[in-house]
Amino acid sequence: MTDRSPAPLRRTAIAVSVLGALIAIFLLAPMLIILPVGLSANTFLRFPPSALSTRWFEEIFSDPAWRAGVVQSVKVAAVATVLAVVAGTGAALALRRLRRGRRVVRTAMIAPMVIPQLVLALGLYLGVRDLGGTAGIATLMLGQAVLATPLVYLTVTAGLSTVDPALSRAAHGLGHRWPSVLLRVELPLVARTVAGASVLAFGLCFDESVLAYYLSPPGQETLPTRIWLAASQQASPVIAAVSTLVIGLAIALMGLSVALTGTRRDT
C-alpha cells in the first residue's frame, strides 16, 4: 500500500516518523540514564556507573523506611482511587442524562487538571485547618481523589460514547427503575472502561508528589516524598533504583489500562 502512495506523501510520512522517534527518545532519555545508575555498584550518583550490581534494589526491600513509604503510597493511592472512581464514573453517567448546562458541569469536572497542584494543596491545608482539623493522610487522600477524578470522568465518558443511549431507554421501557438500569445495563457496559480508569487513577495517585509533600505528616511520607527527602540529603544511587521501580510500575499500569479498555468494544 505504502509504495503506491505519491512521493510527497511518503516523504511527509517519513518526516513525521523521524520527528516522533526523536520526541520519544527525548522523553524516554531520563529513564535510560536512571536505570543504569540504579544498577550501579558505586556509593554515589554517577553516570555512567563504573560497575553494576543490584545492591541498591536490595537495599530498598530491606530498608524499613523505604518499605513503609511503598505501603503508605499504596494505601493513600488505593483510597483516593476508590473515591475518584465513584465520583468520576457517577459524573460521567449523570452528565449523559443532563439536557442543559452540560458544558458548564463538564468544565467544572475537568478544572482540577488545570488548577496548580500547589494551590490545591494550600487550599486543602487551610480549609481543613479552618474547619478545626489538622491536615493529614485523610486530607491527602481527598486531595489526590480530586486530582484523579477528571481522569476517571474523561475515560469513562469516552467509554460511554460507544454505548448506544437507546439501551438505557430500552431498559426503562421494559419496566426497570433507574437504579436497576444502572446496575443491570449501564455499569456492566462500562465495567472494563471503569477498570481501566481505576488503574490509571491509581498510577496517578501513587506517583503524586506535590500534594503528598505538603500534606503528609512527618513519619507518614509516601514514596515520592521519601525520594524527594532522600535526594535532598544524600546522593545515593538508591534514589535512581526507587525511581526505576516507580517508572516500571507506571508502565505496567499503563499497559494494564490499555489492555482493559482497548480490546473488545461493547456497543
Added chain:
Amino acid sequence: MSMRVRIEALTVHLSGTRILHDLDLEVPAGSFVTLLGPSGSGKTTTLNVLAGFAAASAGRVLLGDRPIEGLPAHRRDIGFVFQNYALFPHLTVAQNVEFALLARKVPRARRGELVAAALELVQLPGLGARPVRALSGGQQQRIALARALVFGPALLLLDEPLAALDKQLRETMQIELKRIQRETGTTTIAVTHDQGEALSMSDQVAIMNGGRIEQVDTPEEVYRRPASRFVAEFLGDANLLAVRSGRVELFGLPVQGAAEGTTVIRPEDLVLTGNGSGGPAVTATVTDVVYQGSRLRLSAAVAGRDRPLLVSTVPGELSGTPRTGDRIDLRHRGGVLRTLRDTDAGPVAVADPLAGPVPDGAVVQPSFGAP
C-alpha cells in the same frame, strides 16, 4: 391484555419547535396501525411520547381508560422495538428476553417458561444461550420482538422495525410481524417511512405531515381515496387533475365533493384500449416508456397540459408495446372520483388548481412502484 389507545389533542414542543399539533388518534384494541410520513412529520415523536421517552406539552394519552402521559416509561407496560433493536450486548438471548420479567419479579421457573414461549413465538427456539452479538440482523429483529412481547404488554410500539434489514428479509419479516401481531392480538403502533411496508402490514394507516395526521384509514382507502393532495402525492404515483363544475378535466367524469378543486387519478386507472367505461377517450403522445417487469409505465403528453399523464399497465394486456412518439387513446377505468382537500402544511406547495393546468411538481414519484 391488549388495550385501546386514545391520543387526544397531543401537542409536543422540542427545544422551542412545535413538533406535534393537536394530534388525535384512536387505535382499537388488537389492531395494527402504522404512522406513515416523511422524515420530520412527527411520527417518531408520537411513538416516543407513547413510550414515555419524550414529554407531551399538552394533551392526553389513554391506554385503555388509564391516562399515561404523566407516567415514567418503566410504569407504562408498553413493549418497544427500537430501529436498531437495542439488544443488551452483554447479555445472552435468554437474558435479553427475560429482562422485562426481572422488573416484574416473576419467579424463576415461570420466567423460563415465558422466555421459551416468546422464543417459540418468534420461531427461534433453543437460541437462548447465544450471545446477542452472534445473531444475524433478522434474528436480532426477532429477539427484539420477543423481548418486547414476553411480558404481555398492553401495547407494542415498533420504530422503523424493518429499516435495518435488506430487501428480501424485509418482505419475509413484514409477513412475520403481521403473523406475530395476529397471534398475540397485541395492539400495535408502528412508525415507518416506507409506504409498501405500511400498506402491507397495517389494519389502518395514519398519514402524518408537518406534525398533523392527514388521514387515518385502511390501506386500501388511503390509497384509493386519499383525503388530501398530500396523501395522494405521498402514496404511490398520482396524476393530479383539475376539477371544474363537478367534472374532471380531460376525462369529463363526474366527481364527488367540492365542484371545484383537484382530484387524483392513479396511473393504473388509465387504460390504453377502448375498454374503459367512464368518459371520453383522450388522445395522447407517448413521451417515455419504462418496462418494470410486471408493469409497463408510460408517460403520455396531452395537449393543453404541462405535465404528462402517468399510465401504468400490464404488458401482456397490450397487443404491442407502445413506443415513444406513438399516439395512444387513454380512457379512465371507471369508479368513484372525489375532490381532494388541499393541505396547508404540506411540503408540496400547490398553486390554485383553477388557475390552469396542474403545475410542475404536482406529479411526484416516490420509490414505491404502483401496486
